[in-house]
Amino acid sequence: MNFMEWVQQPWPWYVAGPLIGLIVPVLLIIGNKSFGVSSSLRHICAACLPAKIPFFKYDWKKEIWNLFFVTGIVIGAFVAFQFLNNQQPVAINGTLVNDLDKYGINNLKGLVPTELFNWASLFSIKGIILIVVGGFLVGFGTRYAGGCTSGHAIMGLSNLQFPSLVATISFMVGGFIVANLLIPVILKM
């Protein structure tokens, strides 16, 4: 196996997880920044449409590092997907493959199922629920909870914060409910 083939393989959890964990100290050391992504959504609101809402009246320019960070995520994902990718389908559990196949989802090559997440599906109830409603819940929920997977589950737990533990457990409970009870119903639509 040559170097490129090696790089193009998916990375195992024990490589990816510690690398993500290292972002926490690096951001602190290069500028006293707490790792977190969902605040970027708030900064975008504050920058574009504060509408005299107190929650959006703050100096978002001071937090502009967070917008640079999320721009980097878009670029990094582009680079990884275009140049460091072996174009193989994701190796998920066989039971899930069979389950999804029943709903006509069998293209496992992308990061999202193209049968569900495409522009045409915005005109179906299924697509509106998954794309529009799902996105709304992500934005509303993370801000209500005070953080997301990065801010609470990784940064907050790294600093042993009890509220972050409560929030992380709540994320998981919410996800278990929807993935097991609601997603099968939505996919049948």
Place this chain on the structure above:
Amino acid sequence: MNVAETIKEKKHREFLSTNTDFEVRSLDTMCVNESELKHPVWHNLKYLAMGILFGIILVKSEVISWFRIQEMFRLQSFHMYGVIGSAVIVGIISVWLIKKFKIKTMYGEAIEFVPKKFNKGNIYGGLIFGFGWAMTGACPGPLFAQIGTGASVIFITLLSAIAGTWVYGYLREKLPH
């Protein structure tokens, strides 16, 4: 420890206690800027670089895959638990080392950790985010990453997430916290 450093630290502490902007932010967001130093805008390129690295890791580890998220919530694979679990362990050790050895930033500032206060939003908002996470297969970081991989329709999901954040800000005073 020299005197200049202690004065700098004292000033930093005063900044943290008197800066009202910070007070507002500390209630609501984990992802804050504890530095009062002002730098030229191009200094932000280092965060762009960190974002690029994070984006690459998110794609290569498949944690932004809708399929991996379904698998996680159906308890059909250890992968996601391994990624998040090992990230947290490395994070805990790093934060512990920073506190123990009072490691400073590269500009010589003391590194600040702001404790989070518990509020009911951690539960209600957490559940709501969990619902959305299972539907979209993405938390906010992965939303940006999925767009980068060319899934252009996820831009609508991102706009919707921004709208969700805005509506939260609008309704904030009426919601239980």
